[in-house]
Amino acid sequence: MDILIIGSGGREHALAWKLSQSSKVKKIFVTPGNAGTSFIATNLGISKSKEILKWIDKNKIDLVIVGPDSYLAEGIVDILQEKKVPVFGPTKAAAKIEWSKSFAKKFMEEEHIPTARFRTFNNYNRAFKYIQTLQFPLVIKADGLSLGKGVVIAKNLEEAKKL
Numbered sequence: 001m002d003i004l005i006i007g008s009g010g011r012e013h014a015l016a017w018k019l020s021q022s023s024k025v026k027k028i029f030v031t032p033g034n035a036g037t038s039f040i041a042t043n044l045g046i047s048k049s050k051e052i053l054k055w056i057d058k059n060k061i062d063l064v065i066v067g068p069d070s071y072l073a074e075g076i077v078d079i080l081q082e083k084k085v086p087v088f089g090p091t092k093a094a095a096k097i098e099w100s101k102s103f104a105k106k107f108m109e110e111e112h113i114p115t116a117r118f119r120t121f122n123n124y125n126r127a128f129k130y131i132q133t134l135q136f137p138l139v140i141k142a143d144g145l146s147l148g149k150g151v152v153i154a155k156n157l158e159e160a161k162k163l
Contacts, residue, residue, distance in 0.1 A: 001024050001025050001026055001062040001063065002025075002026055002027040002028075002029070002059075002060065002061050002062050002063075003019060003025060003027070003028050003029070003061070003062065003063045003064075003065065004028075004029045004030075004031065004052075004055075004056065004061045004063070004064045004065070005019075005028065005029070005030045005031075005037075005041070005064075005065045005067065006030075006031055006052060006064065006065065006066045006067060006068070006071055006076070007030070007031075007032075007066070007067030007068045007071075008030075008032045008033055008034045008037075008047075008068075009034070009067065009068070011067050012030055012033075012034075012037065012065075012067045013030075013034060013036045013037050015065060015067070016028050016030050016037050016040050016041045017040055020040045020041065027041075027042065028040065028041035028042070029041060029042045029043075029044055029059075029061075030042070030043050030044070031043065031044035031045065031046045031047070031052055031055070032044065032045050032046060032047045033045065049071060049074050049076050049079075052076070053076070053079060053080075056080070056083075056085060057083075061085065062086060063086045063087070063088065064080055064085055064086065064087045064088070064089075065087075065088045065089065066087065066088070066089030067089075069095065069098050069099045069145055070099075070145055071089075072089060072090060072092065072095035072098065072099065073092065073095060073096075073098075073099040073144075073145055074092070075091070075092035076089075077089045077090060077091050077092070077095075078091050078092050099144065099145050100143055100144060101141045101142070101143050101144075101150070102120040102143045103143075105118045105120070106120075116139070120143070128160070128161065131154075131157070131160050132157065136154060136155055136156050136157070136160075137153050137154060137155045137156075138153070138154055138160070139151060139152070139153055139154075140152045140153075140154055140160060
């Protein structure tokens with residue numbers, strides 16, 4: 001079995017490491033990969049979805065494993081499913097709970113899943129006016145992909161205003 005793992009983090013490294021222990025796995029490719037995965041797989045160094053899809057079209061891959069939220073949010077799993085390529089990872093719609101904080105919070109509220117109080121805004125002035133009614137510290141999260149950098153804990157109004 002030839003496997004392509006999409007991603008460059010520790011999660012993808014752990015997957016490649018464990019899969020490399022299986023006698024059923026012939027080749028493991030990781031893209032873009034990292035220094036650690038280069039010892040147990042072939043790093044492709046491709047990071048753009050379009051180029052990854054071209055590579056998959058040219059190479060016989062038995063399974064694709066998708067790790068990072070960015071590829072899931074782009075819908076790469078959906079595209080691979082349409083092409084009948086075996087893929088492990090959630091579809092764009094299923095992964096929305098990961099890449100959209102506002103969707104996740106609304107979902108939790110609708111399904112009565114305990115979560116912190118929240119409000120969603122798409123207008124800075126309205127958001128800032130609301131923030132002025134709250135006690136600090138408070139958490140401000142950006143919606144969408146932020147690669148782990150979309151959360152700020154504002155200790156006061158001045159810190160919140162900078163956002």
